[in-house]
Amino acid sequence: MSVQERKQRERADRERLIVVTARELAEQQGWDAVTTRRLAERIEYSQPVLYSHFKGKREIIGAVALQGASELASAVRAATAKADGPRARVTALALAYLDYAADNPAVYDALFQLDGGLPYAREDTPEPLKDAFASLQETLAEVAGEDVHPGMFTELFWASLHGLATLTRTRRLLPGDALRRVELLVDRLAVL
Template identity: 80%
Template structure:
């Protein structure tokens, strides 16, 4: 291995460490606890080293969002692949999405609530974000119904899931009723 290759590998490892540490800190204490000073202390590098990877917290949030989008896409695809039939796939998608949001609140916030400097729904959207949407579209497109644009249907179903995730987490919807809500959403919206 050349010196250049070793340096690139070490740089990539430091970047993964920064993202993992930011994510862990945000999941435990919230995004307000994630500062460049605290990250530098936790990863045992100076702040200038951290800034050589990311221009600031906004870019770190973006990196966590991209990592989270990749994980969500994998989880959704695994759940829907194991389901038998369109309704079962849509139900598995909905439960997996809501479970991901509940288990990873800081990642979910990085994806959908915080400014990570990422473009959504345009040509500059990073591939992992496009792929996360594609993972939803793969199952939802088959139940969109005749004459309904599958992309528009997926956006609408996703918006409903996001609303359930966000309102439940904020305490606006009682968590004990999540199953009936998912059943209602799947039966009424996705069974054209």
């Protein structure tokens, strides 16, 4: 391995460490607790080293969001692959999405609530974000109906899931009715 390759590997390792540490801190204490000073202390590097990887907190949030998008896509695909039939796949998709949001609140916020500087729904949208949307559309296209564009149906279903995830997390919905809400959403929106 050349010196250049070793330096690139070390740089990539540092960047991963910054993202993992920011994510852990955000999950434990919220995004307000994630500062470059605290990150530098936790990873035992100077603040200038952090700034050599990320311009600031916004870019760190964006990096966490991209990581989360990949994880969300994997979770949705794993859940839908085990389900038999369109209704079961859509239900599995919804439950996997809501579980991911509940289990990873800081990452979910990085994806959908905070400004990580990432463009959504544009040509220059990063691949992990496009793939997360595609993981939803792969299943939802089967139940969109012939008169509805699959992308638009996916947006509507996703918006409904986002609303459920957000309202559940902020305790605006009764937790005991979560499964019934998913069933109602699938019954009313999916053409089976």
